[in-house]
Amino acid sequence: MLLVRKISLVQFKNYPQKIFDFHKRIIGITGKNGVGKTNLLDAIYYLCFTRSYFSSQEQQNVLYDTNGFRIEGLLEKLGQPGKIVCTLKAGKKEISLDDTPYEKFSQHIGCFPAVMIAPDDAEIILGGSEPRRKWLDTMLSQLDNAYLDHLIAYQKILLQRNTLLKQIAESGKNQDALLEILDEQLALHGQPIFDARNAFLPGFNERVQRLYDYLAEAPEHVRIDYSCQLLEMPLIEWLKQQQLKDKMLQRTSAGIHKDDLQFVLNDHPMKTSASQGQRKSFLFALKLAQFEVLKELKNCPPILLLDDIFEKLDEERVSRLVKLVSEDDFGQVFITDTHQERLKNAFGAHADQLQLIVIE
Numbered sequence: 001m002l003l004v005r006k007i008s009l010v011q012f013k014n015y016p017q018k019i020f021d022f023h024k025r026i027i028g029i030t031g032k033n034g035v036g037k038t039n040l041l042d043a044i045y046y047l048c049f050t051r052s053y054f055s056s057q058e059q060q061n062v063l064y065d066t067n068g069f070r071i072e073g074l075l076e077k078l079g080q081p082g083k084i085v086c087t088l089k090a091g092k093k094e095i096s097l098d099d100t101p102y103e104k105f106s107q108h109i110g111c112f113p114a115v116m117i118a119p120d121d122a123e124i125i126l127g128g129s130e131p132r133r134k135w136l137d138t139m140l141s142q143l144d145n146a147y148l149d150h151l152i153a154y155q156k157i158l159l160q161r162n163t164l165l166k167q168i169a170e171s172g173k174n175q176d177a178l179l180e181i182l183d184e185q186l187a188l189h190g191q192p193i194f195d196a197r198n199a200f201l202p203g204f205n206e207r208v209q210r211l212y213d214y215l216a217e218a219p220e221h222v223r224i225d226y227s228c229q230l231l232e233m234p235l236i237e238w239l240k241q242q243q244l245k246d247k248m249l250q251r252t253s254a255g256i257h258k259d260d261l262q263f264v265l266n267d268h269p270m271k272t273s274a275s276q277g278q279r280k281s282f283l284f285a286l287k288l289a290q291f292e293v294l295k296e297l298k299n300c301p302p303i304l305l306l307d308d309i310f311e312k313l314d315e316e317r318v319s320r321l322v323k324l325v326s327e328d329d330f331g332q333v334f335i336t337d338t339h340q341e342r343l344k345n346a347f348g349a350h351a352d353q354l355q356l357i358v359i360e
């Protein structure tokens with residue numbers, strides 16, 4: 001099992017300095033609105049992903065009017081202790097495992113798998129394609145370090161290619177030789193990303209359907225369709241074919257950065273046709289399916305971070321979810337709620353496994 005035993009926060013978000021000890025499998029975090037329940041979940045997420053789930057800019061993670069933070073976590077994975085330290089000092093970030101700093105943070109991703117379910121996740125269905133790609137990338141990066149390395153390289157080369165396209169337009173100079181090199185490199189990293197995304201979704205769909213059936217009230221058919229230009233032809237051919245157009249647009253119009261996922265409910269797009277309840281059930285099914293895959297492929301259940309689920313789901317769905325996460329092989333679960341009694345009652349039958357933390 002993977003367990004967080006202790007976390008120390010210094011100047012992380014609203015915490016000037018705070019230590020939390022965790023000694024049970026299910027951790028209920030309660031306290032009034034705005035006390036820092038979500039921030040505590042985010043700190044745990046940070047230890048696993050080397051970044052915040054909620055804040056895209058590091059400065060947002062630093063306590064107001066200070067200039068750096070430190071998160072230290074003591075974890076236990078399959079009986080082995082591990083110490084992760086994440087610091088931001090004078091704008092410089094450092095991550096270490098057992099006092100050895102990582103040269104590449106990507107090496108850390110997937111070592112301590114975790115899944116977050118949070119209110120903002122509705123964006124995955126309702127927003128543009130970016131949150132869907134981000135969700136898929138987070139999932140696949142945890143499963144395979146090579147995927148993340150390809151993704152980082154792809155994004156870097158994409159930026160270089162777009163810069164070159166702008167330079168060509170501005171200077172009128174022939175830079176075709178360089179463009180060709182970048183095309184080859186982009187294809188080299190883009191093609192395996194496509195392969196991984198394409199291979200992953202069919203099996204994943206079966207899991208999402210099963211979990212949706214468990215959570216939802218009515219039997220409905222749900223699925224995720226992968227939309228990608230590379231389903232038609234390889235990236236290198238797309239890049240060649242689009243070169244003229246790209247020079248005019250001054251950006252790269254083909255590639256896996258254009259991918260999207262279509263969430264479908266009974267053959268209709270979920271974004272426009274699903275009710276709020278159906279969307280919530282689908283999101284939970286999606287995240288729990290992610291949990292299942294990680295558990296199987298990592299041989300260890302991920303840490304599950306559930307933010308505000310009692311506000312989001314009706315009683316029936318909450319009780320099914322509680323039943324699921326209470327199973328002994330589920331791994332460590334952190335749940336936030338403003339109502340201490342509600343949390344206690346929900347886990348009443350498993351009170352021996354529940355540790356309540358009240359944040360004041």
Ligand SMILES: Nc1ncnc2c1ncn2[C@@H]1O[C@H](COP(=O)(O)OP(=O)(O)OP(=O)(O)O)[C@@H](O)[C@H]1O
Pocket residue numbers: 012013014015031032033034035036037038039040059060061062063064308336338
């Ligand atoms: N960088 C920061 N420095 C100081 N305080 C911050 C920072 N970022 C966020 N906060 C504060 O953290 C608080 C929000 O914390 P959080 O979202 O964890 O609360 P919560 O207990 O989950 O609340 P709710 O029950 O409403 O979901 C807010 O008061 C916000 O002002």
